[in-house]
Ligand code: ADP
């Protein structure tokens with residue numbers, strides 16, 4: 001099963017992708033996670049990506065396309081994968097199509113997580129992530145039992161540097177301009193499915209599973 005999760009920053013793509021990978025035993029491929037790891041390790045890729053990410057801008061297409069091309073041919077991707085945060089531009093989507101076609105593969109479903117814009121801001125401003133296992137928390141809607149500590153693994157929680165109001169507003173603008181057009185792109189292929197991204201993460205997950213299986 002090859003899935004794409006679409007949806008604006010804060011729509012819960014990462015959370016749902018984590019749940020999907022556990023349920024279906026296929027890897028989640030998050031370009032945001034790959035890029036953040038590269039920035040942390042200060043690799044060449046990280047050095048190139050950092051300034052774009054800090055500004056809430058997209059990292060150039062050729063960089064992320066290269067990353068994905070390398071990643072989806074790994075042995076653990078044979079049974080499928082969940083793309084989280086890719087594609088994000090029409091060009092990325094077209095290159096993905098080309099790459100898959102050359103491998104005689106295609107995307108099965110594209111799920112769009114729909115959330116009100118005002119709700120997105122609230123969610124992003126209060127969120128934190130576990131450094132160790134990637135579990136996600138929120139100050140008000142899903143606080144950890146102990147402040148700053150992951151409920152799942154005891155790891156340390158951190159706030160993403162791009163989760164400040166100014167950068168969040170920029171990321172939402174970039175989403176509307178560059179990424180939202182992908183909905184039409186995949187609708188025309190008959191692959192687009194929409195899920196309301198408000199409500200409990202378990203409810204959203206079961207709706208999502210019904211749509212993709
Ligand atoms: P969110 O969906 O919350 O904005 P991500 O973790 O998916 O977060 O992405 C964080 C940042 O990483 C983006 O703002 C962008 O700079 C960069 N990035 C991630 N994926 C892509 C992509 N497919 N194309 C270009 N830039 C990307």
Ligand code: ZN
Pocket residue numbers: 130131132133134135150151152153154155
């Ligand atoms: Zn953890």
